[in-house]
Amino acid sequence: DGGITQSPKYLFRKEGQNVTLSCEQNLNHDAMYWYRQDPGQGLRLIYYSQIVNDFQKGDIAEGYSVSREKKESFPLTVTSAQKNPTAFYLCASSAGARLMNTEAFFGQGTRLTVV
């Protein structure tokens, strides 16, 4: 079945360590996104990519990095520079970022806890 897969579902890391969250889609979507969600809050955009080998910062990019070497994959690295990394991270994809009337598909999320 087509869809968007995030792994792992739960992730624990020690403070000061970088950690990479995986996001893969087989929907043939050009655009992919990373969001962060804190308890009781809405989603905030971290990074997005409209096409392979290109990505742009969202509203809260500091302390995060991404790559888009393949259409299907958009991994997010949470670096040690991110001051408060514990959160629920959501990846999404859509047919085209410039097409604002398209539906976005979300993964099931990765809950990152930094201890």
Next chain:
Amino acid sequence: DAKTTQPNSMESNEEEPVHLPCNHSTISGTDYIHWYRQLPSQGPEYVIHGLTSNVNNRMASLAIAEDRKSSTLILHRATLRDAAVYYCILRARTTGGFKTIFGAGTRLFVKA
């Protein structure tokens, strides 16, 4: 930037219609209005979207005010499975791309 405002929570009885309001008074002419819902510990799920005209699909209806400063998501017959957080979202064009603006959402409680 345009933003959305929604009530923190709403309650409904099962099998009754639910009207979820959203204010977006600073919306610009090219901003699309999207609605998503989210169950606990899951990713958001698309519900419906529109630009100017009212829209219907199998999940819900979207009523957009004539001045586009507000919209209402209508669930025609609420079920227990509709209990979720509903987000009203603007997708706005910006220089070089776009921006998706999430509000805090409305938590819908459905009583049996």
